Amino acid sequence: MDIFDIKDKVAVITGAGGILCSKIAIELANQGAKIALLDINLDNALEVAAEIKDNGGEALAIKTDVLNKESLKNARQEVLDKFGRVEILINGAGGNKKEATTSEEVDFFNLPQDAIKWVFNLNFLGTVLASQVFGEEIAANDKGSIINISSMAAISPLTKTIAYSAAKAAVSNFTQWLAVDLNQNFSENIRVNAIAPGFLLTTQNKYLLIDQETGEETERGKKIKNNTPMNRYGSPEELIGAVIWLASDASSFVNGSIIPIDGGFAAYSGV
Structure with a gap:
């Protein structure tokens, strides 16, 4: 038996239209998941969804606001109507925004409250609410895997990104808390883990790493590479292996863990 097999498992992915989670979704579908x-x-x-279907997979696209519990419940019903169950939840909705990031123009003392709140809520509260709604279904089935998206910023807060770093630290803490709670109060067959990506170049952080006028790497981008032993940014595709591992029986005794995928960033002291 292939312990990495996820064929016919039903996976719910929030933020599935984004750069990272779209790649994850497509590969899970290629492995036979619904x-x-x-x-x-x-x-x-x-x-x-169209790309998945064109490749012979099964997919359902649902407009969902992870900060609205009724929206999540409606999505859950659509998933159950289509697939009949939920076995995997990947909480991928998240990200940062320029307005919640300190800069030469806006220092910490003048960051707008609404921007900080938006980033924190999207990353943390969106993960909590989706875990409540879909985790309830997983608990009812007595088995499943929840995979959250944390960050290297959760381990060591990054300069400038106050709300994002704090929210991802909260996601890591929540991951461990939920792993214990679901085991102790619902089922010992449910696992909750998180991946913690290092620096991947995406549309959400490109403005910090690439100078928009010259197209050259910023000083921040240079620092990141200098402190990443593999001396490069990661790609979204490099998250997929860990996600399949956590979703499958290959990680059957892995629970409450935060898995770095960072090119050695967290391991390097700088000397």
């Missing part, structure tokens, strides 16, 4: 693509931007989710 994918529910939840995203507040339905067009993005539909594009991913």
Whole structure:
């Protein structure tokens, strides 16, 4: 038996239309999983669903606001109507925004409250609410895997990204808390883990790493590479192996863990 087998498992992915989770969704589908693509931007989710279907997979795109519990419950019902169950939840909705990031123009004392709140809520509260709604279904089935998306920023807060770093630290803490709670109060067959990506170049952080006028690497980008022993940014595809591992029986005794995928960033002291 292939312990990495996820064929016919039903996976719900929030933020599924984004750069990272779309890649994860497509590969899980290639491995035979049935994918529910939840995203507040339905067009993005539909594009991913179309690619999955074109490759012979099964996918359902649902417009979902992870900060609205009723929206999540409606999505859950659509998933159950289509696939009948939920076995994997990947909490991928998240990200940062420029307005919640300190800069030469806006220092810490003048960061707008709404921007900080938006980033923190999207990353943390969106993970909590989705885990409540879909975790309840997993608990009812007595088995499943929940995979959260943390960050290297959770281990050591990054300069400038106050709300994002704090939110990802909260996601890591919540991951451990939920792993214990679900085992002790619902089922010992449920696992909750997180991956903690290092630096991947995406549309959400490109403005910090690449100078928009010259196209050259910023000083921040240079520092990141200098402190990453592998001396490069990661790619979204390099998250997939760990996600399949955590979703499958290959990680059957892995629970409450935060898995770094960072090119050695966390291991390097700088000397």
